[in-house]
Amino acid sequence: MQKPSLPKGTRDFGPLQMARRNFILDTIKDTFQLFGYNQIETPAMENLSTLTGKYGDEGDQLLFKILNSGDFLKNVGPEDLQNGANATLSKVSEKGLRYDLTVPFARFVVMNRNELTFPFKRFQIQPVWRADRPQKGRYREFYQCDADVVGTDSLVCEAEIVLMIRRVFSKLNIADYDIKINNRKILTGISEVIGEAGKEGPLCVAIDKLDKIGWEKVQEELAQRDFQNESIQKLSPLINFTGGVQEKLDFLKNFLASSEVGLQGVEELKDTFGILQAMGEDLSHVELDMVLARGLSYYTGAIFEVKVNHVSIGSVSGGGRYDNLTGVFGMDGVSGVGFSFGVDRIYDVMEELNIFPQSTAQGTQVLLTHFDQKGYRYALSILTRLRSAGIVSEIYPDQAKMKKQLDYASKNQIQFAAICGDQEIESQTIALKNLETGVQENLGVEDAIKTVLEFIPQKG
RNA sequence: GUGAUUGUAGCUCAGCUGGUUAGAGCGCUGGUUUGUGGCACCAGAGGUCGCCGGUUCGAACCCGGUCUUUCACCCCA
Numbered sequence: 001m002q003k004p005s006l007p008k009g010t011r012d013f014g015p016l017q018m019a020r021r022n023f024i025l026d027t028i029k030d031t032f033q034l035f036g037y038n039q040i041e042t043p044a045m046e047n048l049s050t051l052t053g054k055y056g057d058e059g060d061q062l063l064f065k066i067l068n069s070g071d072f073l074k075n076v077g078p079e080d081l082q083n084g085a086n087a088t089l090s091k092v093s094e095k096g097l098r099y100d101l102t103v104p105f106a107r108f109v110v111m112n113r114n115e116l117t118f119p120f121k122r123f124q125i126q127p128v129w130r131a132d133r134p135q136k137g138r139y140r141e142f143y144q145c146d147a148d149v150v151g152t153d154s155l156v157c158e159a160e161i162v163l164m165i166r167r168v169f170s171k172l173n174i175a176d177y178d179i180k181i182n183n184r185k186i187l188t189g190i191s192e193v194i195g196e197a198g199k200e201g202p203l204c205v206a207i208d209k210l211d212k213i214g215w216e217k218v219q220e221e222l223a224q225r226d227f228q229n230e231s232i233q234k235l236s237p238l239i240n241f242t243g244g245v246q247e248k249l250d251f252l253k254n255f256l257a258s259s260e261v262g263l264q265g266v267e268e269l270k271d272t273f274g275i276l277q278a279m280g281e282d283l284s285h286v287e288l289d290m291v292l293a294r295g296l297s298y299y300t301g302a303i304f305e306v307k308v309n310h311v312s313i314g315s316v317s318g319g320g321r322y323d324n325l326t327g328v329f330g331m332d333g334v335s336g337v338g339f340s341f342g343v344d345r346i347y348d349v350m351e352e353l354n355i356f357p358q359s360t361a362q363g364t365q366v367l368l369t370h371f372d373q374k375g376y377r378y379a380l381s382i383l384t385r386l387r388s389a390g391i392v393s394e395i396y397p398d399q400a401k402m403k404k405q406l407d408y409a410s411k412n413q414i415q416f417a418a419i420c421g422d423q424e425i426e427s428q429t430i431a432l433k434n435l436e437t438g439v440q441e442n443l444g445v446e447d448a449i450k451t452v453l454e455f456i457p458q459k460g
Numbered sequence: 461g462u463g464a465u466u467g468u469a470g471c472u473c474a475g476c477u478g479g480u481u482a483g484a485g486c487g488c489u490g491g492u493u494u495g496u497g498g499c500a501c502c503a504g505a506g507g508u509c510g511c512c513g514g515u516u517c518g519a520a521c522c523c524g525g526u527c528u529u530u531c532a533c534c535c536c537a
Contacts, residue, residue: 003510008528058535061461100537128537133461135531144537294536315537342537371495406497421495435497 009133009140020356021347025125027171028145028341031164032123037147040122042104044129048096054103054328062130064097065089097129101146102325102338109150110329118151118334125343137313137345148338150325155268157337158302158321159275165306165317166285168341173355177308177316179285182292183269184299184320186252189262190290193255194234196227203227204293207235215239238290245273248288268301298322304339308349316345366393366416366452368430369405375420382418382430382445389449393418409435416452 006012013021029039045066052060075091098104101124109116125145134140147164149157165179184200187207191200202225206218213221215236222232241251249270256262273283294303301321308316319339326334350356366386368379379395386393396405402419409417419431424442432448433440434455443451 005510005528056535058461062535130536132535134529138536142537313537318537340537345537369496401494402496403493404497408497410497417497419496423495431496433496438496438498440496 007140009138011139011141017347020350021343023357024172024343024346024350025143025145028168028343029123029125031167031171032145032147034167035121035147035160035164037121037123040105040108040124041126042098042101042108042124044097044127045095046098046104046107048090048094050107051096051099051103055099059099062132063099064129064131065093066095066097067093068095098126099130100128101126101144101340102148105146105148105338106325107329109334110326110331113331119149119154120151121147121149123147137348139344143343145341145343146338147340148336150334150336153301153321153323153335155272155302156275158268158272159279159281161304161319161337161339162272162276162286163279163281165304165339169285169306172346172350173357174308174346174349174353176310177285177306178287180287180289180292180305180307181269181272182289182303183265183301184303185261185265185268185301186256186290187265187293189256189259189265190235190238192259192262193257194231196231199225199227207291208293210239210291241290245283245286245288248290252290265301272302294318294320298325300324302337308353311349311352313345313349313352315342316349317341363412364392364394364414365456366391366418367405367409367412367414368393368395368418368420369402369409370396370399370419371402371421373399374422374425378425379418379420382420385445386418386449386452389453391449391452406433406435415455418448 032039048063048065051063055062072092076088080088080091105122105124109120123146125143127141127143129141131140132138147161162179162181169175169177187204188200191197191203196203203222206221206225209221210218219232222235223229238255241248243251249266252266253263256266269288273286276283289305292303292305294305299320300323303320304318305315306317307314317339319337321335321337323335324332325336326332368383368386370376370379376395376399383393383395396408406417408414415435417433417435419433419440421431424430427442429442429444430448431440432443432451
């Protein structure tokens with residue numbers, strides 16, 4: 001006999017966890033639907049050629065590859081093995097597990113371009129897999145909840161992303177969080193005005209760490225990446241600037257005055273905020289983070305990231321606009337914007353904050369219990385009537401002592417026990433016992449149903 | 461991929477510088493109570509000390525490897 005175990009970085013979800021996860025998942029799904037997104041699903045596995053090269057070298061490393069079926073070594077010769085893992089890989093594996101939902105979505109759009117009506121709004125809630133080392137808030141299998149719009153560059157989409165995030169967090173009762181927003185064009189502009197045009201990539205990587213390692217270290221890293229000291233110093237007014245959204249916009253207008261792209265980014269942000277105002281919305285929780293970069297290189301416009309404050313979990317949601325997502329699959333000119341909720345991280349955040357609602361579990365309301373075979377038969381006849389009345393009910397399936405049956409009810413947080421014995425059969429009643437209060441009364445089945453149904457709304 | 465860290469009963473953890481039959485709390489099973497849960501009391505079951513190897517008269521404890529856990533880096537939700 002072997003001890004069973006799970007692959008590294010994967011987890012089981014028990015009933016309580018699932019109730020809580022569904023609470024989060026349902027909230028997100030409900031929100032996506034309210035904003036007009038349609039659900040799709042794609043396969044867990046994709047052709048490796050669809051996945052590789054989309055996430056950079058690092059990303060390729062983190063892809064789970066699936067060994068070919070049958071004799072996966074049949075195409076491999078000794079010379080392949082000598083050429084190393086990479087040379088051999090393509091001969092033993094042609095499929096992989098999806099790494100995110102965005103690339104499969106791009107593939108989906110390209111393959112279905114003739115069927116889809118653009119702009120196309122889709123959401124997708126499915127697990128993804130990454131072969132990196134698990135740590136806090138990081139798993140090898142986790143869910144993403146993506147919503148994307150493709151085929152429009154309207155900034156309404158950006159504004160609505162803010163609204164969806166706020167709706168979800170409000171429903172989940174998460175109050176202290178920031179929606180950090182920036183624009184890739186602003187970052188490009190910054191690289192231009194400090195005299196390091198074209199080096200926005202390294203700039204982003206370094207500047208993104210500002211929160212974590214501080215301005216001093218960022219300067220060191222920039223210097224290492226061949227940024228002129230003079231250029232680095234030009235960043236400091238930006239780093240040191242403090243103010244609200246409006247002040248920051250004004251500052252950027254000034255700071256980026258010589259960069260056409262940069263100013264365009266500022267305009268886009270301004271317009272996005274303008275749309276929110278036109279919808280009668282405010283900018284609560286919105287923070288313009290002028291140095292927010294995010295890793296993914298395909299973002300070209302707005303960038304989002306959501307951080308819950310005072311918890312040890314990293315960002316719980318992120319996204320942005322990409323001008324040419326489908327280009328790699330041969331379909332140019334499709335602009336899109338999307339974002340994703342990380343359910344597993346939101347779960348961790350809510351657990352850390354201890355803000356899950358008490359009764360997320362909507363379990364059995366009535367357990368039918370019985371003393372003997374006769375009572376059991378009687379209970380069976382009542383079970384159907386309870387269920388017809390819409391009451392979640394079950395019968396204790398075995399002959400067992402009443403103690404054990406009631407214990408089962410208590411442990412499963414079942415509100416009522418309906419006890420069936422000789423006396424009850426005699427009087428055609430059941431002994432309905434409220435297990436929370438201990439109050440018990442003999443009622444006809446119809447009266448018992450009424451009592452239970454009256455009780456349910458109170459529970460909420 | 462780099463550097464640390466963890467593993468003892470179902471769960472949370474004790475277990476001294478290596479030395480008899482490895483302990484506790486909670487949980488579980490049964491009983492006190494053969495028509496009534498929670499509370500109390502009593503009794504009981506349950507461990508190849510992650511796995512493999514080494515050192516030793518002797519290893520839960522020391523050493524090596526491996527897997528796992530957690531954490532940081534890289535990167536990311």
